Amino acid sequence: MKSDNIIEVENLTKIFGDFTAVNAITFTVKKGEIFGFLGANGAGKTTAMKMLIGISKPSSGKAIVAGFDVFSQTEDIKRNIGYMSQKFALYDDLTVKENINFFGGIYGLSKKQITEKRQQLVKELGLESIVNTLVGSLPLGWKQKISFSVSLLHEPKIVFLDEPTGGVDPITRRQFWEMIYQASNRGTTIFVTTHYMDEAEYCDRVSIMVDGKMEALDTPKKLKQQFEVDTMNDVFLKLARG
């Protein structure tokens, strides 16, 4: 593994019965990079991501995440990555504070570490007034921000974001990407799937999956040049329509 690659994937394949969900994809993600993982619904994004975060066993191929093998070292992978799903899954019937304490706890942080992290978070996000509020009563935008911060609690090397901006308004989306940039500046690698093509422009590099295969992988700028179009949207349309 080259020292500046945090994810190395080679011919990774997942077959369900006689359906090939992910067909021999190969790519690398560099340390500290914001890596956009694009594809239409059903293109195999989620399946590929599940293999990388250690909750789905690949059928064949090779993949190293944060220095660990996805076949044999899933426990080590889990300790070194963060994950946020499109459902911003926090516990609605727990307060913000209790959620932070719980998720800090299952990642094995000490009480002292959790308290420090929590206070820091409260200050950064301005959560003073809602820290003891049940998460269920907060607006979606807040849930999303807190959910992202919680996925970073244990200072993972990479954070996987599965359609993190689904269902929120453009302003909140914008603010969220600022949080992503901040995390990236602190050295965290970001692996993000999205449907929004304007968000693809924010990524350092973008890959596009079509029918289980990885059809394109480059910087947004080069992809646009390569397909001779002006926006990532057009790149996507050209690829997806074949």
Place this chain on the structure above:
Amino acid sequence: MKQFLGFIKKEFYHIFRDRRSLFILFGMPIAQILLFGFAITNEINNVDIAVIDLSKDATTKEIIQKIAASKYFTINQFLDRDADIETAFQKGKIKAVLHFEKDFSRKLIKENNANLQIITDATDPNTANTVTNYITSILQNYQQEQNKDVQVSYQIIPQTRMVYNPELKSVYMFVPGVMTIILMLVSAMMTSISITREKELGTMEILLVSPLKPVLVIVGKVVPYIFLSVINAIVIVALSIFIFKMPVQGSLFLLGVESVLFIITSLALGILISTISSTQQTAMMISLIGLMLPTILLSGFIFPITSMPLPLQIISNIIPARWFIVILKGIMLKGVGLSFLWKETVILVVMAIFFLVLSVKKYKIRLA
């Protein structure tokens, strides 16, 4: 371990902040036990009956007095004509009519044979049956008293004795049944709902991506319910001992161990249900229809297994509650120990292991 404790703490937050689950956990057992104990009963007390006495002699008076004196019956009215019987029943107050024929006393002495008709309202067959039995036994009793001095060349006197529940209290029958149902409900339904809830909300995914081991996630979800089920079992036994004066003849320790065994079996079923259902509603429906109904109907709690058609008898064997009720009745009423209940215990152990292995397997398949 610290991670695990944090997980359990979170689980208790869920339970104590949800009024519905709190009610099912603690309101239901108490309500059910009280309901079955006080309201739903097979015993009869102060049943209203009517009498048509066409002879009005000394014997009929004695018999009527004897029946009225028992705590089971109250003579509500005296009717004059047969035609009044129908109306009396239709009013719904009386459950039975005693009909003494003309010249009752004279026939009894002269012909050794007098007719007393018992007419019962069989819209409720159980009550009708019980009423008939009670009246018949009062009559027999009266006859024996009368014949005390008469020498009969030979006679058979059945000496009946109802053992283990001499007063035929129905609460003795209901407590084991209700306890079984409550433990099944709390353990299987509540766990399956709470696990599917995490799936539905997407938090299950987050937990599986965390370093927490998948098995620990499930164990963590289940442990609080083991704890609560044990508390429930204690509450039910305490209620039945102190309020209904139900004896526990056997060992309380064995009762505890067997209850935990049944709880684990039910939890395993709960986990199994959660692996095949993706929403809380599905989990609830499967638990109610797939577990609660058979538990109530086929466990021998209400309907005796021996009088079921053969196919149902066979099916009843795979219902854990059936064996647990036998164990409970054995320990509480008969006071027997493991030497008599080992067969049922072994069956429950095998079922617990089978369901646990099956659910772990299913759970793993889902992960892959």
